[in-house]
Amino acid sequence: MASNAFHLDPKNTWLLVIDVQNDYCHDRGSFGQMGIPLQSIQDMVPRLVSFIEEARQPGITVLFIRTQHSEWTNSPTWLTRRLRRGTEKIVPICVEGSWGAEFYQVQPTPADRVVIKHRYSAFIDTDLDLILRSHKVSHLLLTGVATNVCVESTARHAFMKDYQVILVEDCCAATSPEEHQGTLLNISKYFGEVAQSRSLLAALRGETVELSASSPTGK
Secondary structure, three states: OOEEEEOOOOOOEEEEEEOOEHHHHOOOOHHHHOOOOOHHHHHHHHHHHHHHHHHHOOOOEEEEEEEOEOOOOOOHHHHHHHHHOOOOOOOOOOEOOOHHHOEOOOOOOOOOEEEEEOOOOOOOOOOHHHHHHHOOOOEEEEEEEOHHHHHHHHHHHHHHOOOEEEEEEEEEEOOOHHHHHHHHHHHHHHHOEEEOHHHHHHHHOOOOEEEEOOOOOOO
């Protein structure tokens, strides 16, 4: 597949950490209570924690995205979406002020920005775009949960707002390999680049690297 040789400038490249929260990742969270498989997500998080720490060293800015729901933001369409697809057990997710809405094994520093979102895309009804453009950000490294839902929704939206999108393959996860791989293929074909964290760390250090779009098998 086609490859792209480039480097990343930490001044205009930001790392987005999307929805790494208890309800999506912890066994006692909403997904765990609904019996949704979490092993792939839980296996990914330590890699993400290491990537965040290493990416800070060249001076990259880290922005955390957190989903938060309340009676003020829930619409009938939003509340009934799972009922329409036949989910039997409905558990509230990421309710404002709840343990489930707290971050899971990642923690913003005082220097980091946290953006609260209420829908899948981090650009919908938030100040994310304003923040990025105010700091002249052009490249976004996307990580987090779930690859095929909030990460992909944010990636598509970012591309259509003319940001350079790079999905960090080994620092995203979905509840199934098929869903994860489907997003990798979609992003690499239509919306940006897919790369491993080690290649991106090298690029942030000023090295020129080859970022090859992942195959549908992720290899």
